[in-house]
Amino acid sequence: MKMIIDTDPGVDDAMAILFAALHPGIELLGLTTVFGNVTIEQATRNALRLVERAGLDIPVAEGAGKPLELPPFEPAHIVHGPEGFGHLPAETPARAALSETAPEFLVRMARAHKGELVLCPIGPITNVAEAIRLDPEFATNVDRIVVMGGTLDAPGNVSAVAEANTWHDPHALDVVLASGAKVVMVGLDVTMQVLLKAPDFDRLAAAHPEHGSFLKAMSHFYLEFYHSKGEVGCGLHDPMAVIACLEPELFTLEETPLACVLEGPEIGRMVRAPDSGRTPALVCMDCDPTVMAERFFAPFEAAGAPA
Numbered sequence: 001m002k003m004i005i006d007t008d009p010g011v012d013d014a015m016a017i018l019f020a021a022l023h024p025g026i027e028l029l030g031l032t033t034v035f036g037n038v039t040i041e042q043a044t045r046n047a048l049r050l051v052e053r054a055g056l057d058i059p060v061a062e063g064a065g066k067p068l069e070l071p072p073f074e075p076a077h078i079v080h081g082p083e084g085f086g087h088l089p090a091e092t093p094a095r096a097a098l099s100e101t102a103p104e105f106l107v108r109m110a111r112a113h114k115g116e117l118v119l120c121p122i123g124p125i126t127n128v129a130e131a132i133r134l135d136p137e138f139a140t141n142v143d144r145i146v147v148m149g150g151t152l153d154a155p156g157n158v159s160a161v162a163e164a165n166t167w168h169d170p171h172a173l174d175v176v177l178a179s180g181a182k183v184v185m186v187g188l189d190v191t192m193q194v195l196l197k198a199p200d201f202d203r204l205a206a207a208h209p210e211h212g213s214f215l216k217a218m219s220h221f222y223l224e225f226y227h228s229k230g231e232v233g234c235g236l237h238d239p240m241a242v243i244a245c246l247e248p249e250l251f252t253l254e255e256t257p258l259a260c261v262l263e264g265p266e267i268g269r270m271v272r273a274p275d276s277g278r279t280p281a282l283v284c285m286d287c288d289p290t291v292m293a294e295r296f297f298a299p300f301e302a303a304g305a306p307a
């Protein structure tokens with residue numbers, strides 16, 4: 001499967017990207033970066049660092065540094081640490097991002113791989129909205145857009161009703177939901193069903209010492225944040241969007257047109273919009289947490305196992 005991940009790395013973004021890099025069913029064509037968990041400059045440095053670590057020879061294109069219409073944002077340092085990778089210090093990557101912007105790169109790749117490209121945005125969805133505005137055919141050139149974001153019935157994680165990625169740029173999500181693209185939403189309804197705990201990161205480190213130990217090192221900060229919120233572990237948010245690209249049948253899906261609340265106290269809330277005339281999206285509503293966790297571990301265990 002040809003895939004581009006649009007990302008704001010971020011601890012669980014790093015988990016998703018290294019999972020995708022190791023998965024034999026995924027051909028990663030590039031990463032595009034966006035503000036969110038960190039500033040856009042830091043997001044790009046972190047994405048380049050992940051590409052280098054994974055030994056991938058793929059481009060990174062830098063995207064939006066702020067939402068489409070809302071004022072500049074505050075990075076989520078409290079969740080992902082000062083540089084985005086928990087307590088790990090910043091490192092300067094050896095390679096550089098493309099001179100092309102993320103929306104330009106997305107438009108070009110969707111044309112070049114018409115009908116084949118699965119786009120997996122796991123941060124605020126600003127770059128995808130900009131690509132849609134840049135090219136009226138972008139929404140149909142991509143095979144589908146599998147988004148980590150939103151929640152329908154589960155509580156929000158930045159307000160009572162809003163998930164962080166949709167709350168960061170609700171206007172962008174609304175552009176995507178109105179675009180006619182095939183959209184799959186992987187939100188808190190399912191991602192908070194799968195909570196990883198410290199022993200899960202021990203397992204990851206044992207399975208794949210190189211990538212697993214790196215993820216374990218950054219998980220401490222991330223787990224502390226979740227514990228401070230009364231959770232027993234951290235949600236498997238971004239990796240589950242990549243899993244949903246590969247195996248949507250692992251989820252109970254609700255098919256419904258969607259919209260995003262654009263102002264007021266419920267800003268960033270994703271809502272069912274049955275009378276909107278929009279193309280219905282598929283929303284992941286339920287899953288088997290044990291199966292999902294095993295799917296996440298599998299490529300680390302397969303790649304890390306001695307030959």
Ligand code: BDR
Pocket residue numbers: 010011012013037076079122123148157163164165237238
């Ligand atoms: C989403 O917000 C970010 O903190 C995570 O990386 C994930 O993409 C979860 O709400």
Ligand code: CA
Pocket residue numbers: 007008009010012013037122123238
């Ligand atoms: Ca993310």
